[in-house]
Amino acid sequence: MKIIGLTGGIGTGKSTVCELLIKLDPNKKVRKIDLDKIAHQISQIGEKGYQAIVKEFGKEDILLPNKEINRKKLGEIIFQDPQKKRKLEKITHPKIIFQMIWELIIACLNGCEVVVVEVPLLFEAKMEKIFHQTIVVYSEEETQVERLIKNRGMTEKEARDRIKSQMSLKEKCKRADWIIDNSGNFDEMKKNCLEYWKINITKEKTNQTKQQLKKHKKIIPPDVFINRFILITILILLLFLIFKFLKFIFSFF
Ligand SMILES: CC(C)(COP(=O)(O)OP(=O)(O)OC[C@H]1O[C@@H](n2cnc3c(N)ncnc32)[C@H](O)[C@@H]1O)[C@@H](O)C(=O)NCCC(=O)NCCS
Numbered sequence: 419m420k421i422i423g424l425t426g427g428i429g430t431g432k433s434t435v436c437e438l439l440i441k442l443d444p445n446k447k448v449r450k451i452d453l454d455k456i457a458h459q460i461s462q463i464g465e466k467g468y469q470a471i472v473k474e475f476g477k478e479d480i481l482l483p484n485k486e487i488n489r490k491k492l493g494e495i496i497f498q499d500p501q502k503k504r505k506l507e508k509i510t511h512p513k514i515i516f517q518m519i520w521e522l523i524i525a526c527l528n529g530c531e532v533v534v535v536e537v538p539l540l541f542e543a544k545m546e547k548i549f550h551q552t553i554v555v556y557s558e559e560e561t562q563v564e565r566l567i568k569n570r571g572m573t574e575k576e577a578r579d580r581i582k583s584q585m586s587l588k589e590k591c592k593r594a595d596w597i598i599d600n601s602g603n604f605d606e607m608k609k610n611c612l613e614y615w616k617i618n619i620t621k622e623k624t625n626q627t628k629q630q631l632k633k634h635k636k637i638i639p640p641d642v643f644i645n646r647f648i649l650i651t652i653l654i655l656l657l658f659l660i661f662k663f664l665k666f667i668f669s670f671f
């Protein structure tokens with residue numbers, strides 16, 4: 419299973435590109451994991467991050483009348499104050515990463531060939547080692563601001579605060595294995611996605627198939643082997659924990 423880390427700046431078009439990439443596979447062997455979505459899930463009422471966030475930032479300041487977290491308000495607070503941003507990340511990032519690993523395990527068990535993980539803070543959080551390949555979705559800063567105002571209802575200040583709080587796109591591009599330019603219109607973006615897919619995914623599969631035919635035996639590339647080794651270790655650990663838990667429960671009878 420190939421794990422691709424897709425990042426970029428806020429509003430550069432990460433989600434749009436990610437959706438398009440997963441639709442490029444006719445066999446439906448490609449899946450996406452969206453860390454923004456996971457961040458939202460873990461801060462829902464009753465979820466793991468909710469209590470910790472409310473305790474840190476105060477009920478009065480960040481709760482809506484229905485007790486849900488007011489993400490717009492929380493955003494305004496953390497994107498103006500780096501220390502508060504770090505505090506929120508300290509609460510959320512371990513939970514987000516745990517859930518991401520869990521979803522990767524499920525994808526692997528379901529026989530997925532490619533997983534595209536949308537990670538807004540991939541380089542900021544030093545996560546590049548987790549992925550076989552990293553992609554940056556790029557667009558000009560003015561385009562980012564324009565899209566955030568038009569499509570996300572932000573003010574210009576909010577948009578620029580968020581952009582400023584992230585690593586510069588120039589630096590992200592330097593660190594990435596591949597850059598998908600999304601400065602133009604949707605058609606140009608689709609063309610750039612197709613180019614990436616053909617060079618990096620389809621070609622790779624064809625080579626592998628050719629090799630398999632030549633040797634008449636199943637080849638397990640080294641990275642797949644390492645993935646399987648990690649998964650089996652995690653599964654053994656999980657079984658061990660379940661066993662300990664059941665033993666603890668039965669000790670009461
Ligand atoms: C601050 C929050 C409440 C704002 O919610 P909101 O719905 O307005 O924005 P959303 O979650 O859709 O994020 C939109 C974009 O903001 C940027 N962003 C989000 N969190 C951060 C952060 N901690 N630092 C820099 N940029 C960020 C990303 O580019 C992201 O794609 C929310 O983003 C959050 O809980 N962030 C902390 C968790 C986190 O780090 N998420 C990023 C995934 S690794």
Ligand SMILES: Nc1ncnc2c1ncn2[C@@H]1O[C@H](COP(=O)(O)OP(=O)(O)OP(=O)(O)O)[C@@H](O)[C@H]1O
Binds near residue numbers: 426454565600604
């Ligand atoms: N090439 C494009 N032309 C015009 N609009 C675009 C283009 N690409 C994306 N958009 C629009 O810009 C907005 C932001 O795109 P998207 O949500 O994919 O970005 P993102 O990087 O995932 O944003 P965020 O960081 O907020 O999660 C969306 O409304 C999307 O439809």
